[in-house]
Amino acid sequence: MYTEKEPIVKCPDSEILWEQYYKLRYEVLRKPWQQEVGSETDPSDETSTHGAAIINNEIVAGGRMHLIDTETAQVRYMAVSPIYQGQGMGGKVLQYLENEGKKQGAKKIILQARENAINFYLAKGYTITGEGILLFGVIPHKWMEKII
Numbered sequence: 001m002y003t004e005k006e007p008i009v010k011c012p013d014s015e016i017l018w019e020q021y022y023k024l025r026y027e028v029l030r031k032p033w034q035q036e037v038g039s040e041t042d043p044s045d046e047t048s049t050h051g052a053a054i055i056n057n058e059i060v061a062g063g064r065m066h067l068i069d070t071e072t073a074q075v076r077y078m079a080v081s082p083i084y085q086g087q088g089m090g091g092k093v094l095q096y097l098e099n100e101g102k103k104q105g106a107k108k109i110i111l112q113a114r115e116n117a118i119n120f121y122l123a124k125g126y127t128i129t130g131e132g133i134l135l136f137g138v139i140p141h142k143w144m145e146k147i148i
Helices: 015-029 043-047 089-103 115-123
Strands: 008-010 049-055 058-067 072-080 108-114 127-135 139-147
Touching: 008 089, 015 049, 015 058, 015 072, 043 058, 049 089, 058 089, 072 089, 089 108, 108 115, 108 127, 115 127, 115 139
Parallel strands: 072 108
Antiparallel strands: 008 049, 049 058, 058 072, 108 139, 127 139
16 A cells, blocks of 8 residues: 555646656556557547546556536546555546536546446446447456446
């Protein structure tokens, strides 16, 4: 368990933090499946709300939320550094993104959860609504949602 102070959760606000944010997304979500650097981003990043848990000026968790219509937001790219997994960092980022979604008018959050993350989202009040994608041909997902 980490011994530093509680994380600050906010949108990355410096070039160094943005580099760390995207590196974390790549290292956790793409590299283990031999995906190319750059596959951790997409054009919607520019118009999305990003959240990151920061401890001692280091990003330890992050995720992204964007509105898909006036009342629905989607969370994507949730990633937690392996040394901080199971310590509440993902929950803090998710809460930040949900709060930002509410501020932007969202009434519901949807997401596609990897099978190994389903219990995390269930514990945060999400329900399974259907089958999701099979990412890279090997990572099954479930559609999930939460009314906020």
